[in-house]
Amino acid sequence: MSSAPDSPELLVPKRRVWPVLVVLAAIVLGVGIAFYRISREPLPLRVLIAVDLDGYWWEGSRPAAALADGLADRLADIGFEPVRGGDPEVTEILEKAKSPEEAARKLRAAFLVTASLRPQLIEHPVEGGYIETRVDAPIEVRYLGDAEGSEGRLMAWSGAKEKGDALRLLANSLANMAFDEVYPRLTGHSTIQAIFQGRDLKRSAQLQPAKNYLEFRNRKLEEAKKTYEDLEKTRKEADRGAKVTYHSPVSAQDALGGAGASGVLVKTADVTPFVAVRTMELSWITRLETLEWRAPAGEKKLLWSGYHVFSYPSVAPEGAPVIFVEDLFGWAKTLTVVGADGQSKRIRVDPEHRFVDPKIAPGGKAAVLYDRPCRECPANLLVVSTDDGRALFERQHEGGSFGGLAWIDPTHLAFLYTPAIPPVPAEAEDAEETEPVAARTPKMPPQSLFIVDLGAQPPAAAAVHTARENQIFQSPEASRDGRLLAMESHGDGAAQLALFNIADKKLSLFDLGGPRTPAFSPDGKTLALVRNGDIALFDVEKKEIRPLTDNPWLERYPVFSPDGARVYFESLGDDPNYPRRANSLVASAGVADAGKPEPAVEGKP
Secondary structure (H helix, E strand, C coil): CCCCCCCHHHHCCCCCCHHHHHHHHHHHHHHHHHHHHHHHCCEEEEEEEEEEECCCHHHCCHHHHHHHHHHHHHHHHCCCEECCCCCHHHHHHHHHCCCHHHHHHHCCEEEEEEEEECCEEEEECCCCCEEEEEEEEEEEEEECCCCCCEEEEEEEEEEECCHHHHHHHHHHHHHHHHHHHHHHHHHCCHHHHHHHCCCCHHHHHHCHHHHHHHHHHHHHHHHHHHHHHHHHHHHHHCCCCCCCEECCCCCCECEEEEEECCEEEEEECCEEEEECCCCCCEEEEECCEEEEEECCCCCEEEEEEECCEEEEEEECCCCCCEEEEEEECCCEEEEEEECCCCCEEEEEEECCCEEEEEEECCCCCEEEEEEECCCCCCCEEEEEECCCCCEEEEECCCCCEEEEEEEEECCEEEEEEECCCCCCCHHHHCCCCCCCHHHHCCCCCCCEEEEEECCCCCCEEEEEEECCCCCEEEEEEECCCCCEEEEEEECCCCCEEEEEECCCCEEEEEECCCCEEEEECCCCCEEEEEECCEEEEEECCCCEEEECCCCCCEEEEEEECCCCCEEEEEEEEECCCCCCCEEEEEEEEEHHHCCCCEECEEECC
16 A cells, blocks of 8 residues: 655745844844944044143133134034034033043044143233133144044233133133134144035035135135235345345234344234135234244344233343333233343232333332223333332423433433423413414423432432423433433424433434434433435444435334444234234344445434
8 A cells, every 4th residue: 555645744844934034133133233422423523622721611711712612613604513512412412421532432523623722821910810821732622533633722821800801801812813723723624524525425515615605714814925025026126225034924013122132122912814704805903912032043042922012112232131011901011020030020910000111220129111000091100019010209290201212331210301381471371362372372491401419418409401482302322321412403494413412411403304212322422313215324433324224114213232332123014914013123224334424414402
């Protein structure tokens, strides 16, 4: 008996299911991993700003928040995605993270901006209190996939009565500077450059403002650079007299404070070109002002940096000390002295008085200056000790005015003074209107030259010369040997050079074509002065004048080098990039390169 055939289910072997399940599981796992990776992958335009300024912004620091908000606004304007507060999840991640880098990774930021700003706090002893803040620290931009970042530097200052306000103002002043340091480091990274090239169309469109700004910024900065280069070339080609050597970049706004063995004393007020995001206009970032010695070969020695030097600094003939007036953000003025050791001290701090144009005596033990009790008040004359700021001599204005100051030697000072106009007599007030006004108006009293003997007890001032009617002297300068005093003489006609012999009190005048701001050589035999905007040299013994410079630029304030071989001066001009800014360059020319001498015409005393 034959058996029945096997059923088809028994004849066909069963397929194994588990390999299929494994494949499906692998696919699901792969998708999950890919999704996880994508969900954790840094977003290329996201930036975490982690600037520590009295704490981080997510820790409640208002100064840090002000700086971060200012920088974030500028980055957002051009398409970046800065991490901001307000989202509880973001705040929780930031607060729990052990470091800004860990927070950046959890927040999927591709870039991390970090800076640890530890401002210097200086409390000034003024009524109501005043706190000055300064910061000088690096700022880093790092792509989280890179081992190292790129560093810039932040330098700024501010001040206020309260620490919190001072820090907030400091943060606000840092926003543009931080953007100018951060932006080029972000856009210069390869990931952003790839987006600029269109590899990610959506993000490329988002970053189009950044690309436009980058191209416009680079073009404007290159144009500004080219404009300065053209001006530098023009200046070099413009000399028709002695060759002028410039000791400042052509974009500078430098002031010449004097000369010494270390070179020239220069006050800087540098700016950095900056293109504003929203206006797309070329502007500038103001840097800290500095005082520095600038050697002929170009070496620099920093003496001081701060907010603002009010008027000009002064240096003793020996090269130290240096004295200057520091403006503390309009809250107060200081008299600050820098010694030969480079250490500075504020010998006076005053919220009301305005100290102007201090001049330091030979030997450096005293300084004379104008002292205005208030902004609009007439100036008094004040001599102070450079050791502690105590007054050594005072002369009130008494309704009159001072016209110039000059040290003759360590204990003798010359100054010019014009008394007040006397009051109108009562009988003149009652005079008939038919009488000429001139007859009823008191005349201006004549100006006098005084010499103060600070060695006397008490110090005494005596008039040694009185100007004639309608004559005014200005810009007195004494020779090193204390024998002669040179001044501008103004009256009828062009200005003249006045030479006053201190010993015999004899005055001589010379017609030199309107000379200004005379300065003696170290040996007292030559005067450098400004004539028609150029520098000229007057031989005191031969009574001859020689042109030194001849160019289109306005030059002023000549000063001899210690060896008498060169004359330093300021060369002025308009800034070609900024209509509201002037340039001032420290320059010099060799005395040996002066032109042919011309006889000076002696005027009537």
